[in-house]
Amino acid sequence: MACATRSTPGCATPSTDRGTIVSADEDGSQGSNRGRRERLSRIRLVGFAGAVGLALGVFGTLVVATTGADGRGASTLVFSLGALAFGFALLGWSGSVAAGRSIEATQAHLDTDTGWTESGSRRAMARIGGFGAGVMVGASVTTLLV
Amino acid sequence: MSTETDTGAEAGRRQARGVVERVRASPFLSDLLSNRLALVGLGIILAMIVIAVYARLFVDLEAISLTQFGTNPPQAAPSAEYPFGTDGQARDIFPRVLYGAWYAVLYGTITVGVSTIAGVGLGTLAAYFGDVTDNVVMRSMDVLLAFPSLLLALALVAIFPDGLGLWRAVAALTLVYTPRFARVIRGAALAVLEDEYVDATVALGAADPRVIVHHVLPNCLAPITVQSTLNFGLAIIDLAALSFLGFGAPTGTPSWGLMLSNGVEFGLLTGIWWWSFFPGLFLAITVLGFNLLGDGMRDALDPRMRDAID
């Protein structure tokens, strides 16, 4: 419901009715194309950050594990740091979506421009969140394998 | 601090000028000096610094931290001998309160100083590189700013081990305060970077770091100073608040927050009002001093920079 008009990373999970809503919102096939392109770029954005995080998670866990702490301690530490980034980004993302319009309106009202935009903030949070989730997965995978 | 007069050649000549002339030439300083409330604030701060240094040099920390049963009467009301009375451990409150000024100034300076440095780093980084770096750094700062400061500090304090004492509070608060500086500095740095003369310098072949060191940082000095002053008072309050809640100074330390905590817990209901009154009074006066000066500074600041400070 909430995702119907707003294309957001969290709502980007493929669902059947989604495509029709997007194309109904914008006119014609061109709009639907643009929607798909946007979604693709969004997936790429999160995916890239996630891949970096994953690599860093695996690498970090191995490094910590070899430099002292036992295996479980290492994966707990790295996983928690990833969770810190992931939770932070989730919070920031929902905060941007929730407060986005009123912040933009307040800025317009007070005639101050701090450069804050809802979409910019959401993109930043999607990056951080993807990265954090990647680290969490990386740490878990390393624990499972090693 | 107006940038029109700040061209390279001018800057060299300006340094040669006398201090008085420079004060008169700087609208920031002359505005500030004509603001009476700001001067009162400055006076309070200087007095507190003098007290702090005096206490550090001439008050015996051990003697005022340990219980003094036998030496002093416990819970004595303020008198000529004990100007602020004595507490439940028979300690003379007056030198303890003086020493508290040292803790406030010292730990406040470290908190604000480290946050400023971190903020300068992140802010200039964001402004200089722009694009993704800017977005990720600054939007994260915004999220951190959205957290209520005391609650965030409480959460962060839990990460650091007990044994760190007041440093635990300092570490948590540094993380809480960094975004405030990063935001201001990014704004100020952007304003400088957008100016034509920086473009000109870059065109003339100045390397990246040199632009930041020679042009961006000097021009950010005023907003950094204002933001530091405004946040110094808040940092002192938050440090004391964490001590008050039991996440700061270890037992016996003469920090204002801990004295207040003990005074409220053990003295308030039994009528020993001086136990909590005097540490709180000094705390409030110090914070008021920083707020008065900070408010005056903000009013005297170049309006273009003022926007970035909340």
Place this chain on the structure above:
Amino acid sequence: MISKRFVAKRLLLLVPVLFGVATLVFAILQLSPGNPARVIAGQRASEEFVRQIERELGLNDPIYVQYGRFLLDAAQFDFGNSYTIQRNTPVRQILRNKLPVTLELALYGQLIGILLGIPLGIISAVKQDTITDHLTRVGALSGISIPIFWSGPLVILVFAQFFGWLPTSGRIDAQRFSIEQVTGLITVDTFVQGVDATLSSGFAVSHFAPFFSAVEHMILPAATIGIYSMALISRMMRSSMLEVTRQDYIRTARAKGQGAKITLMKHGLRNALIPVITVIGIQFGSLLGGAVLTETVFGIAGIGTLLVQAIEVGDYPVVQGTVLVFAFLFTLVNLGVDVTYSALDPRIDQ
């Protein structure tokens, strides 16, 4: 103006907010140095006993298993039992008892702040640069400079101890009245129940005696929070009001011949209120922080003192539950603020 979909969307956003907060709390507690099994067992327990508790709580499981289990529990708002604070009591039940206490305090505090702060800000703006304005501004600055943990003791000293007008601490005269908890909001409970249900000593008192006692106990702590929030609101109101009066449409209205005061009320106030309301929403968080300190000063057992205590002793389930409740409240209040906001500002349609 405010569509149901807007509210529904915002309520749905509670899911990622709470998910995020839960993840953060989980991560922070994992990173913190304490060992929960040691907390439960006590400092002097044997190593073997600690190991046994670790096994029972699943603290030896891989971290992702623990995280998953925690999320499942958190989704049902089930954090298990308290470790030490109220040993073996479900966290949910502890929170249910203590949340209304803090809510009530914050509510009255905010009410005092709004009712005093907005008029003061308006007066200060209308009488800009007069003595009244200066006094109000210095007063507001002092209100921000004085920490709650000093202004609290001060009002206790003056009003409770020196004049003896009001009680020092607690929520009600516990020796005379015992009130059955229904809503948990003590001013409501006492008002509804009256004294009939609880006469303990038999001497005749007014029906509303417990209610008055509860109100008496509420005045000082609520005022302590209120002063702080008043200072913030009046500062914002003043600058917002000055900003608005400088704008064109006010000048146009004046030029059309409307009196200055009417113009101000009709056009200025409504517009000046918009940023102030945003500030009220944003500073609700620091109000909760203030409630933590106020509860400590006045010996009120709300979720503020609960959180501090839980962090101190390492009672993880209580920390988790309390933080989530704080986040929930904060989000809801800001939703309320946004609804008010869009009702005031016709330019924003949701």
